[in-house]
Amino acid sequence: MKRFFILFFVSAAAALAQGNAANGKAVFEKVGCWQCHGHVGQGGNAGPKLAPDPRPLPVIIAYVRKPGGQMPPYTAKVLSDAELTDIRAYLASVPAPKPVKDIPLLNQ
Numbered sequence: 001m002k003r004f005f006i007l008f009f010v011s012a013a014a015a016l017a018q019g020n021a022a023n024g025k026a027v028f029e030k031v032g033c034w035q036c037h038g039h040v041g042q043g044g045n046a047g048p049k050l051a052p053d054p055r056p057l058p059v060i061i062a063y064v065r066k067p068g069g070q071m072p073p074y075t076a077k078v079l080s081d082a083e084l085t086d087i088r089a090y091l092a093s094v095p096a097p098k099p100v101k102d103i104p105l106l107n108q
């Protein structure tokens with residue numbers, strides 16, 4: 001019984017640390033990251049690519065709190081660390097693009 005509870009807490013903590021991609025997508029839309037970085041973090045005119053293969057969570061949190069260039073800062077008041085964890089989970093869930101060899105038109 002004791003072991004069951006320990007397992008339960010360990011997996012709940014792991015789930016929290018990994019974040020919730022669906023909520024991350026909603027937050028990414030709500031706070032406007034998409035306006036500069038694109039809806040799937042693909043990058044655009046106003047911001048660089050964030051996904052696929054996003055940077056580690058501590059790097060993302062540090063940058064968003066204190067950006068160095070054009071990007072506006074987001075304080076913990078408007079965007080919590082938990083929400084940023086979810087945003088990273090969302091960015092990590094974005095699939096990599098197809099390799100060129102799998103696009104027939106480009107292989108004629």
Ligand code: HEC
Binds near residue numbers: 032055063064
């Ligand atoms: C107004 C446009 C704008 C918005 C909104 C914005 N960003 Fe950015 N972001 C940028 C730009 C431009 C850069 C490139 C560096 C710079 O100029 O600050 C950047 C850089 C970053 C980087 C560093 C990328 C790297 O590889 O070094 C991260 C991480 C990031 N943004 C995440 C976010 C997240 C998460 C949000 C939403 C909470 C967000 N940004 C909202 C414009 C924006």
